[in-house]
Amino acid sequence: MLEVQDISFRFTENPVLDAVSFKAEPGQIISVIGESGSGKSTLLRAVYGLHDLEQGEIRWKGKKILGPAYNLVPGESYIKYLAQDFDLMPYTTVSENVGKFLSNFYPEEKKRRIDELLEMVELTEYANSRPGNLSGGQQQRVALARAMALKPELLLLDEPFSHIDSFRKSKLRRDLFAFLRKKQITCIIATHDSVDALAHADKTLVIKDGRIVREDSPQRLYQNPGSSYTASLFGEVNEIRPDLLLPPGNNGQPGDKVLVYTHELHVAEQSHLKVRVKESYFEGGHYLIRGLYHGQVLFFDHPVPLPPEKIIYLKADEKIVKERLNHKNKTG
Numbered sequence: 351m352l353e354v355q356d357i358s359f360r361f362t363e364n365p366v367l368d369a370v371s372f373k374a375e376p377g378q379i380i381s382v383i384g385e386s387g388s389g390k391s392t393l394l395r396a397v398y399g400l401h402d403l404e405q406g407e408i409r410w411k412g413k414k415i416l417g418p419a420y421n422l423v424p425g426e427s428y429i430k431y432l433a434q435d436f437d438l439m440p441y442t443t444v445s446e447n448v449g450k451f452l453s454n455f456y457p458e459e460k461k462r463r464i465d466e467l468l469e470m471v472e473l474t475e476y477a478n479s480r481p482g483n484l485s486g487g488q489q490q491r492v493a494l495a496r497a498m499a500l501k502p503e504l505l506l507l508d509e510p511f512s513h514i515d516s517f518r519k520s521k522l523r524r525d526l527f528a529f530l531r532k533k534q535i536t537c538i539i540a541t542h543d544s545v546d547a548l549a550h551a552d553k554t555l556v557i558k559d560g561r562i563v564r565e566d567s568p569q570r571l572y573q574n575p576g577s578s579y580t581a582s583l584f585g586e587v588n589e590i591r592p593d594l595l596l597p598p599g600n601n602g603q604p605g606d607k608v609l610v611y612t613h614e615l616h617v618a619e620q621s622h623l624k625v626r627v628k629e630s631y632f633e634g635g636h637y638l639i640r641g642l643y644h645g646q647v648l649f650f651d652h653p654v655p656l657p658p659e660k661i662i663y664l665k666a667d668e669k670i671v672k673e674r675l676n677h678k679n680k681t682g
């Protein structure tokens with residue numbers, strides 16, 4: 351088990367990690383999501399032993415992970431860290447890069463393993479190419495394969511799909527996480543991408559200014575984001591007065607707002623939410639509509655574009671609104 355206990359770290363004056371605590375059970379996949387600069391990479395680097403902490407400690411299976419001041423060669427052999435720069439050897443082949451940490455003692459076993467990993471990242475035909483001649487996305491796939499070559503006990507992935515085209519990303523993501531589950535590899539993945547954070551994780555940590563502000567299952571986090579910061583990591587979100595979405599009575603406290611995702615608002619015959627359409631943006635499966643309610647900008651999804659200045663009425667599922675309101679009042 352990984353135990354991160356109350357760790358703080360700063361490069362200069364301001365803390366970059368501020369009293370961070372969480373646990374990862376063996377085989378668990380944990381996503382860390384937060385805006386740029388919130389401390390995701392620093393957290394992964396700290397877990398890998400690349401930073402000397404100001405306070406707190408990190409343990410893997412009870413053994414303390416030490417920073418560079420106490421460990422001449424930072425990083426432990428049972429942990430692999432895939433950084434945002436891929437750190438590949440540019441002048442040796444893709445195969446040699448993937449096999450860098452594998453023993454030469456059993457050459458056939460080594461070759462089988464490299465072939466299996468290259469197949470997973472769809473780079474078999476590039477086995478003899480040099481990373482220097484590959485695209486950014488292809489290099490990232492080589493780095494991913496190399497990080498998994500030794501079947502680490504703990505894998506730390508920093509934005510592992512950021513350079514990979516959406517055409518490949520979904521399949522690679524599915525295959526990678528299936529592989530991790532099969533091998534019972536514990537994984538922490540830092541990401542901006544809500545699909546990375548939601549689709550495959552057992553638990554998601556939301557980080558803001560170096561602090562963990564939420565820790566929950568992806569489903570509960572998405573259903574009850576609790577703050578506009580958390581909700582906005584999953585896409586455009588509206589903050590709406592509950593009395594505009596619920597029948598009279600039971601409408602929360604004055605000043606309350608509920609968070610409503612764009613796909614949860616629907617055009618209705620009548621409602622309290624009378625909106626003037628401003629613009630329609632084509633997003634593939636639907637249009638994102640920007641409208642105004644008494645000067646407040648609202649976004650919602652609609653199957654077709656709507657003419658500017660058209661007046662429409664918006665509704666949301668009352669059950670969802672009530673649940674969010676209750677959750678908000680419970681958690682403050």
Ligand SMILES: Nc1ncnc2c1ncn2[C@@H]1O[C@H](COP(=O)(O)OP(=O)(O)OP(=O)(O)O)[C@@H](O)[C@H]1O
Binds near residue numbers: 384385386388392
């Ligand atoms: N080597 C460094 N020296 C000083 N400050 C740093 C250093 N590395 C990162 N920081 C600062 O620490 C904070 C957290 O950075 P970090 O890279 O952990 O954020 P992040 O959430 O991973 O961002 P991104 O999503 O953009 O990669 C930022 O304010 C950053 O400017």
